[in-house]
Amino acid sequence: xxxxxxxxxxxxxxxxxxxxxxxxxxxxxxxxxxxxxxxxxxxxxxxxxxxxxxxxxxxxxxxxxxxxxxxxxxxxxxxxxxxxxxxxxxxxxxxxxxxxxxxxxxxxxxxxxxx
Amino acid sequence: xxxxxxxxxxxxxxxxxxxxxxxxxxxxxxxxxxxxxxxxxxxxxxxxxxxxxxxxxxxxxxxxxxxxxxxxxxxxxxxxxxxxxxxxxxxxxxxxxxxxxxxxxxxxxxxxxxx
Numbered sequence: 588x589x590x591x592x593x594x595x596x597x598x599x600x601x602x603x604x605x606x607x608x609x610x611x612x613x614x615x616x617x618x619x620x621x622x623x624x625x626x627x628x629x630x631x632x633x634x635x636x637x638x639x640x641x642x643x644x645x646x647x648x649x650x651x652x653x654x655x656x657x658x659x660x661x662x663x664x665x666x667x668x669x670x671x672x673x674x675x676x677x678x679x680x681x682x683x684x685x686x687x688x689x690x691x692x693x694x695x696x697x698x699x700x701x702x
Numbered sequence: 703x704x705x706x707x708x709x710x711x712x713x714x715x716x717x718x719x720x721x722x723x724x725x726x727x728x729x730x731x732x733x734x735x736x737x738x739x740x741x742x743x744x745x746x747x748x749x750x751x752x753x754x755x756x757x758x759x760x761x762x763x764x765x766x767x768x769x770x771x772x773x774x775x776x777x778x779x780x781x782x783x784x785x786x787x788x789x790x791x792x793x794x795x796x797x798x799x800x801x802x803x804x805x806x807x808x809x810x811x812x813x814x815x816x817x
Contacts, residue, residue, distance in 0.1 A: 630747070693747035693748075
């Protein structure tokens with residue numbers, strides 16, 4: 588079974604530029620999550636989708652971050668414009684359903700460096 | 703609000719020693735789930751265990767064991783006869799039983815196993 592796919596793996600941009608990350612969850616997984624992991628910290632949830640609807644985006648900085656999952660499968664996370672403090676690894680995860688009994692499977696992440 | 707505390711930032715032991723990673727959590731939910739994840743140098747989060755709030759039985763899986771104590775809100779992880787391959791950052795995480803269920807992670811414990 589293929590795991591969660593993410594691209595690109597690495598991205599370097601200058602502040603005020605835009606960037607987009609892509610995630611393809613495990614086939615059949617209804618729930619998709621985006622997390623931000625700053626160096627030396629645990630991942631922090633940015634947004635949770637159930638199929639193509641948003642369940643929780645309370646920690647998403649909506650003035651600069653946006654995410655979509657139009658067909659209920661793959662998802663895109665965008666930052667516009669980027670700030671230095673956005674440098675982090677962006678992790679995508681998926682689970683079979685959005686209930687606590689299911690574990691989340693994580694992708695390899697996209698490491699973003701903002702200069 | 704939910705919170706996970708991993709007070710040990712870094713632990714270093716010699717191979718074959720036993721080591722325990724501490725995790726203390728805070729939640730107002732009566733139903734919740736606790737997780738441990740391993741993050742090796744490659745960066746991908748690897749699921750290790752899930753425990754629900756109604757099951758306080760300790761669990762053993764090979765060299766790994768977990769001690770869940772609701773009375774002290776702790777979910778500690780022990781590695782017996784540690785090996786160099788166990789070197790990684792270990793995260794404890796908490797998830798509510800219903801509704802939006804993104805994981806709340808601790809800051810992680812960096813475990814170094816010296817040969």
